[in-house]
Amino acid sequence: MSRPAILPARGFADxxxxxxxxxxxxxxxxxxxxxxxxxxxxxxxxxxxxxxxxFYSIDExxxxxxxxxxxxxxxxxxxxxxxxxxxxxxxxxxxxxxxCAVLAFPIAYYAARFARGRWKAVFYLGVxxxxxxxxxxxxxAWKLILAKEGIITWAAEAxxxxxxxxxxxxxxxxxxxxxxTSYIGMFLVFTYVWLxxxxxxxxxxxxxxxxxxLEASQDLGATRAQTFRTVILPLALPGVIAGSIFTFSLTMGxxxxxxxxxxxxxxxxxxxxxxxxxxxxxPLAAAFAVVPILIMLVYLxxxxxxxxxxxx
Amino acid sequence: MTVAVEFQSVSRxxxxxxxxxxxxxxxxxxxxxxxxGPSGSGKTTCLRLISGFEQPSGGSIRIFGEDxxxxxxxxxxxxxxxxxxxxxxHMNVRDNVAYGLMVKGMAKAARHARAEExxxxxxxxxxxxxxxxxxxxxxxxxxxxxxxxxxxxxxLLLDEPLGALDLKLREAMQDELKALQQRLGITFVFxxxxxxxxxxxxxxxxVFNEGRITQIGTPAEVYxxxxxxxxxxxxxxxxxxxxxMTRALGGPAQWASLRPENTRLAETGPVTxxxxxxxxxxxxxxxxxxxxxxxxxxxxxxxxxxPEPGATSAFAFAPDxxxxxxxx
Numbered sequence: 001m002s003r004p005a006i007l008p009a010r011g012f013a014d015x016x017x018x019x020x021x022x023x024x025x026x027x028x029x030x031x032x033x034x035x036x037x038x039x040x041x042x043x044x045x046x047x048x049x050x051x052x053x054x055f056y057s058i059d060e061x062x063x064x065x066x067x068x069x070x071x072x073x074x075x076x077x078x079x080x081x082x083x084x085x086x087x088x089x090x091x092x093x094x095x096x097x098x099x100c101a102v103l104a105f106p107i108a109y110y111a112a113r114f115a116r117g118r119w120k121a122v123f124y125l126g127v128x129x130x131x132x133x134x135x136x137x138x139x140x141a142w143k144l145i146l147a148k149e150g151i152i153t154w155a156a157e158a159x160x161x162x163x164x165x166x167x168x169x170x171x172x173x174x175x176x177x178x179x180x181t182s183y184i185g186m187f188l189v190f191t192y193v194w195l196x197x198x199x200x201x202x203x204x205x206x207x208x209x210x211x212x213x214l215e216a217s218q219d220l221g222a223t224r225a226q227t228f229r230t231v232i233l234p235l236a237l238p239g240v241i242a243g244s245i246f247t248f249s250l251t252m253g254x255x256x257x258x259x260x261x262x263x264x265x266x267x268x269x270x271x272x273x274x275x276x277x278x279x280x281x282x283p284l285a286a287a288f289a290v291v292p293i294l295i296m297l298v299y300l301x302x303x304x305x306x307x308x309x310x311x312x
Numbered sequence: 313m314t315v316a317v318e319f320q321s322v323s324r325x326x327x328x329x330x331x332x333x334x335x336x337x338x339x340x341x342x343x344x345x346x347x348x349g350p351s352g353s354g355k356t357t358c359l360r361l362i363s364g365f366e367q368p369s370g371g372s373i374r375i376f377g378e379d380x381x382x383x384x385x386x387x388x389x390x391x392x393x394x395x396x397x398x399x400x401x402h403m404n405v406r407d408n409v410a411y412g413l414m415v416k417g418m419a420k421a422a423r424h425a426r427a428e429e430x431x432x433x434x435x436x437x438x439x440x441x442x443x444x445x446x447x448x449x450x451x452x453x454x455x456x457x458x459x460x461x462x463x464x465x466x467x468l469l470l471d472e473p474l475g476a477l478d479l480k481l482r483e484a485m486q487d488e489l490k491a492l493q494q495r496l497g498i499t500f501v502f503x504x505x506x507x508x509x510x511x512x513x514x515x516x517x518x519v520f521n522e523g524r525i526t527q528i529g530t531p532a533e534v535y536x537x538x539x540x541x542x543x544x545x546x547x548x549x550x551x552x553x554x555x556x557m558t559r560a561l562g563g564p565a566q567w568a569s570l571r572p573e574n575t576r577l578a579e580t581g582p583v584t585x586x587x588x589x590x591x592x593x594x595x596x597x598x599x600x601x602x603x604x605x606x607x608x609x610x611x612x613x614x615x616x617x618x619p620e621p622g623a624t625s626a627f628a629f630a631p632d633x634x635x636x637x638x639x640x
Binding site: 234307 | 363365384385386387390391392394395396398399400401402411412414415416459460463
């Protein structure tokens with residue numbers, strides 16, 4: 001009995017697999033076309049349209065967009081009042097990023113180094129669970145928590161620590177009438193909603209640091225603090241930067257939290273929202289929207305220069 | 313003799329698992345000491361007990377007479393070459409080697425000069441500016457060695473130091489490690505599951521099995537006079553003969569070991585077997601005989617006639633080649 005060296009093709013799937021084997025790039029191309037179309041045309045296209053809009057201006061009398069290239073809108077953007085908005089947003093984004101990083105590190109470190117099996121599942125569930133509920137629900141829940149009639153004030157009274165709460169609220173600039181109408185409150189809510197975006201990349205980065213590397217550091221005489229500074233932090237830095245890109249840009253672009261919590265001071269996101277909505281000033285809204293992009297570019301350049309991506 | 317490392321009934325239990333079970337061990341200063349055993353035999357745990365990455369569940373560990381039970385790894389004057397080398401990927405080779413000096417607060421110029429000396433010692437000068445990722449496996453191994461030696465440890469621990477290297481490189485590194493150890497006079501303790509490595513490098517070795525040390529001795533002692541069937545079987549390949557066969561061959565009714573290289577095929581003999589397999593080794597051919605339940609390997613030197621599989625043959629050996637083992 002002779003058996004063939006080549007098995008007969010069973011149908012379309014066999015022939016297709018054969019085609020992909022002969023032309024390996026074909027499959028890759030087919031897989032990449034939809035996302036490239038999406039990214040290239042829809043995403044980058046709209047970004048380009050946004051940039052373009054920012055170089056138009058608005059006719060002050062008719063309120064119509066004049067489709068002619070001008071830097072008038074950018075001149076308008078760089079007024080002192082708008083500086084304040086940009087500076088305030090930048091400061092809040094930086095504070096939120098720092099707060100998230102400090103809070104996320106121990107959690108991410110624990111999950112990467114010690115959590116196994118069931119506890120790992122608990123970790124992922126714990127981090128992801130808040131993402132399953134609506135962002136608005138969470139923000140309103142926080143407003144209630146932070147309100148003067150809320151649970152924090154109640155708890156402070158019950159434990160006779162109202163003095164501390166009042167002292168915190170009496171702080172200049174960041175304090176206020178109540179937590180829910182102060183920058184502190186806004187910071188707390190931002191930190192809460194963006195924390196998972198910091199924990200997850202950090203945990204992924206820490207997971208890739210082999211235990212033997214930490215042991216090598218100790219073995220050579222390093223204290224815990226030295227190990228952290230010279231080995232853990234540099235190796236986890238790409239993850240920290242990835243996380244900070246999320247927290248930083250999400251805070252910079254947000255226009256809902258500053259409306260609900262805080263002292264109704266203006267933020268970039270709110271400014272964009274108002275300019276393109278109520279004010280109908282699309283060019284200025286576009287110019288405002290360009291600011292976070294520029295800030296992120298500067299941030300990433302600085303991070304790259306500081307060697308944050310060397311361990312990638 | 314100064315004692316470098318001493319274990320007094322040291323145990324390390326992980327839950328119900330006795331990874332190290334009441335081990336007594338003495339390693340002399342300046343020794344090249346091997347801990348040999350199959351995976352899970354407790355040899356690596358013993359190494360980690362010396363470096364401090366594991367703490368004993370019982371017993372005491374002394375390094376140069378000092379009890380280190382309560383000393384954290386970073387305060388022990390002992391350094392480790394890790395199995396995966398554990399080089400810091402974000403630092404160049406020079407900074408990797410200088411790391412131990414950096415954390416002690418030595419100034420940059422001084423520690424870099426010292427690192428270059430260490431790199432020269434392992435023949436890697438001119439590689440200081442490279443990143444570990446740009447080096448070959450053998451070069452990384454040398455960097456790990458230089459980094460572990462920069463602190464001038466009193467004991468150097470090596471965890472499967474040559475495990476990741478290919479055969480040629482492994483043999484070259486064996487010679488180099490041995491030469492380096494003799495030059496520096498530092499006590500080397502290394503863990504391996506490779507008996508050839510242990511026999512060729514160590515000047516004394518401990519054979520581990522199931523958390524205990526089965527035998528300690530020089531390579532020749534362990535090879536020629538294995539204490540148990542396990543050692544006979546694990547260190548080199550050996551014919552392990554049951555008591556009845558030992559007696560048939562003229563020995564006492566006890567378990568015995570017989571090295572294949574000391575066993576020849578013969579026309580006649582007290583025990584005969586059936587040839588079941590032939591293994592060509594280059595320098596000769598190993599012939600496997602089956603006599604009842606026992607397999608006996610004999611060496612037929614190159615150029616001599618070979619039996620056919622299925623043939624019947626006896627075997628012979630020099631009288632002192634049969635090593636009778638105590639106990640089971």
